[in-house]
Amino acid sequence: MNTKVSVIEDLHLDKKYIHEAAEIIKSGGVVAFPTETVYGLGADALNEEAVKKIFIAKGRPQDNPLIIHVCDKDVSLLVNDIPTVARKMMENFWPGPLTIILNKKDIIPSVTSAGLCTIGIRMPANDIALKLIELSGKPIAAPSANISGRPSPTDIERCVQDLNGKVDYILGGEKSNVGVESTIVDCTIDPPCILRPGGITLEMLREIDDKIYIDPAIMTTPSENLKPKAPGMKYRHYAPKAKVTIVEGNLQKTIEKINEIVQNYIEKDLRVGIIATEETKELYKAGEIISLGSRKELYAVAKNLFETLRAFDDLNVDVILSESFEEEGVGIAIMNRLRKAAGFDIIKV
Template sequence: MNTKMAVIKEDDFNYDAVFEAAEVIRAGGLVAFPTETVYGLGADALNSEAVKKIFEAKGRPQDNPLIIHVADKDIKKYAENISPIAEELINKFWPGPLTIILSKSSIIPFVTSANLNTVGIRMPASKIALELIKASGVPIAAPSANISGRPSPTDFERCVEDLNGKVDYILGGNISEVGLESTIVDCTVNPPCVLRPGAVTLEMLKAIHKDIYIDPAVMKKPAENLKPKAPGMKYRHYAPKAKVKIIEGDLKKTIEKINEMVLNYIDENLKVGIMATDESLPFYKFGEVISLGSRKDLNSIAQNLFETLRTFDDKNVDVILSEAFIREGIGIAIMNRLTKAAGFDIITLD
């Protein structure tokens, strides 16, 4: 397959490229495109054959449901039993990095919902994404634009790396502002339940409804027989080629432990990557060290997380050692992605 590509600059918006990509969507093809969270791999959400191509291109399990992306807040065509709380969340956080799970209408094919009677719906804030959906005239089903299981792409080049020759069109734009996939809230239950943490934090959600909570399973290793209700709940996700280990505890003790482990790995002739922060960077003398940003700005750490994991792949490291982060605000989402990338391999220090 010959993949066509175009990059759109925010200050010189290329509607021709958007219309060209929209034609691909309408014809049942696949388009990778930017959103404010991560890049998505899109197809017509109402076209079963087109949606099947997403699973094939990504190597994605068929029981892993897709999120559909819309260009306005009127979703009655796609969802049923929209509760007042769901409407409040939509009015507050759309467009933006929040996905709402609702009972699906019959117009949504079961291949899109992974045979569930529910569907996740999101209105992205990215101008390119919104204009693509509008021009296509259909909702766009779009998981992240990567090979299934790998760290999600936050820029055009990483989409090309994973999907060139596997999709019809790659539409590029700026680096994703958030860097983590959307928060997912299940509004088919009362109180609503967070199935995937993201940039719309629990604290922000509780301002709408004080009883909203995070599913305890979010930070636990999933059962083999789990039927996932939302993307990212069951399968190995966000993982680079190297083995990832998280060291969690007091920062000073964490640095000491990582330095000790690095020397042991070097003795075994293994190449080690260290995911550090601005505060800890000066204290690591060995290994490939990359700072995710400052602990005072967890949003920057979130934005840099996936790209850093991919950079370690570029450097062909064998093991990645990562510091842990505070489990509040967007830190919960960071630790959710890190924990899954590490396959729940966490060393907890006293």
């Protein structure tokens, strides 16, 4: 397949590229495009054959549901009922990195929802994404624009690495400014439940409903029998080529343990990557060290996480050791992604 790649530097001057991409969506094709969370791989959510192309391009399991992206807060054509709490979330956080799970209408094909009677919907906070949806005249089903299981792309270069020759069009814009996928909240139950943490935090959502909670299963190894209600609940995700191990616990002990493990790996002629922070990067004695940013700025850490995992692929490391982060605010999303990237391989100190 011949993939066209276009980069939008000015939304008004380069709008023709969005028109081209929208025509591909209309005709049943597949387009990678930027959002504020990560880059997405989109197709007409109501076209069964088009949606199947997403799964083929990504190598994505068919039982992993997709998220539908819209450009308007009125989603009544797609879902059967919208609880008051869901409406409040839309008013407060749309457009933005929040996906709301609702009961779907039959207009949404089974392949889009992975056979579920529910569907996740969000309105992205990205001008290119919103214009693409508007011009296509279609709700767009879109997981992240990467090969399934790999770290999600936050810029066009990583999309091209993974999907060139596998999709019809790659539409580039600025680097994603959130850096982890959207928060997913199940509003088909009361109280609502967070099925995937993201940039909209538990604390923020509890301003809407103080009973909202996080599904405890999302931070543990998923069951083989799990039927995922939201993307990323069942399968290993966000994984670089190298094996990832997280060291959790007291920060000083974490640094000591990582230094100890690094030496053991070096003695075995293994190339080691270390995920560090601005506060700790000078304390490691060997290895390829990349700082995610300051521990005082967890949103910056989240923004840099996936690109850092991919950067270690560029460095051809054999193993990656990562510090852990405080599980509050967006730190919950960071640790959720790290644990999945590591396949829940964790050393406690």
